[in-house]
Amino acid sequence: MICTVFRPRRIKDGKIAVARMYRGRYRLGNESKVIDVPLHTNDKRVAQQRLEEIVQERQLESVGLLSPQAIRQAQQTPLTTHLKHYLADLRALGRNGEYVYIIGRTVTKLLEECSWRFPSDVNSDSFVTWRAKQTKAAKTLNEYLAAMSAFLSWMGKHQRLDHHPLRHVGKVQTNGRQVRKRRAFTDEEMRRLLAISGARRVVYLTAVYTGLRCGELSKLERDAFHLNGQKPVVNVPASITKNRQQAVLLLHPDLVVELRELLAELPARQSRVFEDLLPTMYRFKADLKAAGIEFLDTKGRRADFHSLRHTLATNLALSGAAPRIAMEVMRHSDMRLTTKTYTDAGLLPVSDAVLGLPSLMNTGKKPSEPYSQIDSQKPFREGQSGSLPVTNVVKGEETEPIGNEALSLDWTAPVPAGQKGEKVAGLGFEPRTFRL
DSSP states (O other): OEEEEEOOEEEETTEEEEOSSOEEEEEOTTOOOOEEEEOOOSOHHHHHHHHHHHHHHHHHHHTTSSOOHHHHHHHTSOHHHHHHHHHHHHHHTTOOHHHHHHHHHHHHHHHHHTTOOSGGGOOHHHHHHHHHTOOSOHHHHHHHHHHHHHHHHHHHHTTSOSSOTTTTOOOOOOTTOOSSOBOOOOHHHHHHHHHHOGGGHHHHHHHHHHOOOHHHHHTOBGGGEEOSSSSOEEEEOTTTSTTSOOEEEEOOHHHHHHHHHHHHHSOTTOOBTTTTTOOOHHHHHHHHHHTTOOSBOTTOOBOOTTHHHHHHHHHHHHTTOOHHHHHHHHTOSOHHIIIIIISOGGGSOHHHHHHTSOOOSOTTSOTTSOOOGGGGGSOTTTSSOOOOOOEEOOTTSOOEEOSOTTTSOTTSOOOOOOTTOOOOOBOSSSBOOSOO
């Protein structure tokens, strides 16, 4: 191992010039590279002491008894400073501004309510204690955990944290704990809603035939609609979709007629198609009341504007669309979201599917009569038909039955004894043969 202090020398104007400050040079036993570090002192004894401290730290780091220097420095930096750097990195990676804002707001609130000031303050116990006191929805609590976990993972990748303190914290179960349970509209309810909605009818039709959300509808512009082609479509740009991916949606013929009328009457200066037509929650509830539709059903499920998207998923299932196709129409990344969350199982023809199953029993019986395997063991007068008697046919002679009718069961077929037509007495269920 090398561990020495020195003052650098160089030739200046033909003379040897010695630096005023000491530097250190060391190499650990398991390393091949010699490291040169400044010691920032002109006292040799102080320089030696500082170099020994540096070497001792490096030795402890090499065997895992001490965290690297970068992590130790990060431990002394406030979490708010790390968060600023994290959000700046997200913007540099091209993340959406709204997404970055939500992440920053979520993590900041968690830091404040859990009293986390420095990285060493973050631990799973304090988070679980905070979560147990919350009245927020299960989905919201999982979003807090996801945002904080992503922040801590970023710190670990950039050598600002040596371990992930929330790695083993589980998510809250969301099944059956939805705060806003929604249902789909029936066809009759949709007809009544469209009949009384007036100018808002085209908005409701667009939502129920395309599955576009209220926020996406509000930003659709005139040039997004292509209604004159063989297959009319709406081109939804990635900048306004929730998943930030472009979507080209085929339009239903009924919707095309309504959209053509709307675009023809739309002022030339107005670029956004549904800007003045989207209903508020108060206006939507008024439309439901006028159509005779309850906002909350007996199960506590809502019929709000987003329920129109649930209606599309349910109608796709009722029309026989394959789940993979329905997932694409709904623009979901997980098929379970389409089939379990957005499809209203209460409107599916479950009973018809059960009654449509094929019959597996004896088709000769009436459905009301009982079936049993015992039927096959009953005498032929009640169960299966008995076998016909076997006769011995001799050319030119009268045909007569032969066999073991005297000693066998009365429904067992007589068995011929040979070509001569001799009768052989039965000895049970099987006739005696000439050979063993």
